[in-house]
Structures are given as structure tokens and as C-alpha cells.
Amino acid sequence: MKKLLLSFPMVMGILFFGILISDNNVNSMHHSSSNTEVIQKKDSTKSKLRIYYIRHAEGGHNVKKEWGIYPENEWPSYVGNHSAFTPKGIMQQSRVSKKLNRFNFDFVATSPAWRCKNTVLPYLEESEIKAEIWPELAEIYATNLIVSPDLSEHTSTEKILGAGDEITLLPEEEPYFTLRNDGTHEFKKLRFPRDHSESAKENAMAKVIIDKVLELIEDRNASHNTILLSGHGSSGKAVLRMLTKDPLNGFPQITNTGVWMVEQQDDGTFKLKMFNDVPFPE
Known part of the structure; x- marks a missing residue:
């Protein structure tokens, strides 16, 4: 017991x-x-459409002005060359993969320019993603006028899209890039005064091109939620202005290998979330 x-x-x-x-x-x-x-x-x-845009690494053409104080015979071979990176550009390119690997892209498109393709090439090699060439991402001049509601009256009747030179891929590029069926030719670059004195007409041409970029984004949105575009400075600002419908007055330029990102909202509009790698304040 x-x-x-x-x-x-x-x-x-x-x-x-x-x-x-x-x-x-x-x-x-x-x-x-x-x-x-x-x-x-x-x-x-994550189900919201996000568009990322990266500007190419520093190319030889980006430093031509600063080398102008030296005799041309003293210039390094890359100076003035659109298809060569500067030493700084090579370093920037080497860091692109690490930067882009933070995101999960399910579609990549790039300008046909050598500097844009080669900026994202290391990332494509690592991720085993094949980028689509979009001729409409090539370099263009565009200002805040591109979002002006009065710009349509200056639109040229001349054919622009697909009316330029044929785009070809080198054998070593084929594993990493592909051409669209309707994107085998560059757009026709209309001639304007070098001082941009016909800015309205020049921006009207740019709007025709960027409208096509927006159309392509909308088409890809049916099956892709996170899209990366690789392009140029002026073109990148033009795409951003058109997506956000904001003239971006006072904004700095996109830095070499700088990334901006916009996210589509419930009402279909796009909101800027990141600019030059830095989160954009609400």
C-alpha cells in the first residue's frame, strides 16, 4: 500500500x-x-508581373569623351568601340551573374547590340536560360516627351519596325540567344538633326518602338511573371517612362549594369520598386 x-x-x-x-x-x-x-x-x-531592366556594362563608346583630352594614337583599343568593354566594364560584367541570381527570371530578352548580349551572357551560361533578341530594345534617343499626349500628331507614316538590317547570330551565340519569328530585322532608324532640334518627331519614332516593347511584354505575361530586359540607357528610361506613364523629371541616368524594376498593380498599372539597384521609396 x-x-x-x-x-x-x-x-x-x-x-x-x-x-x-x-x-x-x-x-x-x-x-x-x-x-x-x-x-x-x-x-x-510573386504572381504579380515584374519587369526588370539592366543596362549594359561600360563600353568603349562610354569613355570616348573623357579620352578626348589625349591624342587618339594614345587611346587603348577599346576607346570608342561599341563592341568592347572597358576594364571597368569587364569588372561590372563579372558581377552581373551574382546580382541577377537574386531573382528568378522565367524570361529574358535583350537588345541585339554586342554590349547588351555580353552583359547578360555569364548569367545565361550559369542559369541555362536562353535569351530572346528584341530589336526594339536597341539604342534610341527619347526624352520625357515620349509620354506626352500630344505626341501622336508627329507620328511618322514611314515604316519603322522590321525595316532595318537583318540580325544574325554567330555560331557561338546560338546556344544562348534566339530570334523571334517577327524580330529578324532591326528597326529603321530615321534621320534627325544631331542637336535633337526635331525632338518631338524623334520621340514619336521612339514611341512607335517602345509601344512594341510593351506589346511584347503583354504577350509574354500570359506565361511569364518575372521578365528581365537587357538594353541601353536612353531606351531603358523610355521603357520605364512608358510603363509607369511618368516623365521621370529629375531622375538620374541608369548606371552601367544598374537595374530598375517595376511591379504591376491590381489595376494594371506599373509601380517603380527599384532604380539603379536600390529600392525605390514608396
Whole structure:
């Protein structure tokens, strides 16, 4: 009997401990369920269309002006060359993969220019993604006038899209790039005064081209949620202006290998979330 009395508190303790563990498990399951809901809410934004844009690494043409103080026979071979990176550009290119690997792109498009293709080439090699060449991402001049509602009156009747030179891929490029069926030719670059004195007409031409970029984005949106575009400085600002319908007055230029990102909202508009790699303030 004494042994039985001594064991009774032990039995009750075991029962109490079991109930405590059971309650903790229920609370833990409830907490885990709450966490899952939070994670799902956070991940729900992934279904929104996000457009990323990266400007090419520094090319030889970007430094021609600063080398102008030296005799041309003293220039390094890359100076003035659109198809060569500067030493700084080579370093920038080497860091692109690490930068882009933070995001999960399910589609990549690039300007046909050597500097744009080669800026993202290391990333394409690592990710095993094949980029599509978009002639419409090639370099153009465009200002905030591109979003002017009065620009349509200056639109040229001359054919622009697909009316330029044929685009060809080198054998070593074919594993990483592909051409669209309707994108085998560059757009026709209309001639304007070098001082941009016919800016309205020049921006009207640019609008025709960027409108095609927006159309292509809309087409790809049916099956892709995260799109990366590789292009140029002026063109990148033009695409951003058209997506956000914002003239971006006072904005700095896009830096070499700088990235901006916009996210589509529930009403279909696009909101700027990142500019030159830095989160954009709400």
C-alpha cells in the first residue's frame, strides 16, 4: 500500500505532463498554420508581373569623351568601340551573374547590340536560360516627351519596325540567344538633326518602338511573371517612362549594369520598386 501511495503522485505528474505536451503541440500546430498563412500572403506577390531592366556594362563608346583630352594614337583599343568593354566594364560584367541570381527570371530578352548580349551572357551560361533578341530594345534617343499626349500628331507614316538590317547570330551565340519569328530585322532608324532640334518627331519614332516593347511584354505575361530586359540607357528610361506613364523629371541616368524594376498593380498599372539597384521609396 505504501508503494502504491508513493507511485500515485508520479502517475499524476506523468498525466499532467502529457496534457501539457498535447496543448503545446496544438499551439505549435496553430502557430505553424499562422506562419504558413503569412508566408502564403508574402508569396502571393510573386504572381504579380515584374519587369526588370539592366543596362549594359561600360563600353568603349562610354569613355570616348573623357579620352578626348589625349591624342587618339594614345587611346587603348577599346576607346570608342561599341563592341568592347572597358576594364571597368569587364569588372561590372563579372558581377552581373551574382546580382541577377537574386531573382528568378522565367524570361529574358535583350537588345541585339554586342554590349547588351555580353552583359547578360555569364548569367545565361550559369542559369541555362536562353535569351530572346528584341530589336526594339536597341539604342534610341527619347526624352520625357515620349509620354506626352500630344505626341501622336508627329507620328511618322514611314515604316519603322522590321525595316532595318537583318540580325544574325554567330555560331557561338546560338546556344544562348534566339530570334523571334517577327524580330529578324532591326528597326529603321530615321534621320534627325544631331542637336535633337526635331525632338518631338524623334520621340514619336521612339514611341512607335517602345509601344512594341510593351506589346511584347503583354504577350509574354500570359506565361511569364518575372521578365528581365537587357538594353541601353536612353531606351531603358523610355521603357520605364512608358510603363509607369511618368516623365521621370529629375531622375538620374541608369548606371552601367544598374537595374530598375517595376511591379504591376491590381489595376494594371506599373509601380517603380527599384532604380539603379536600390529600392525605390514608396
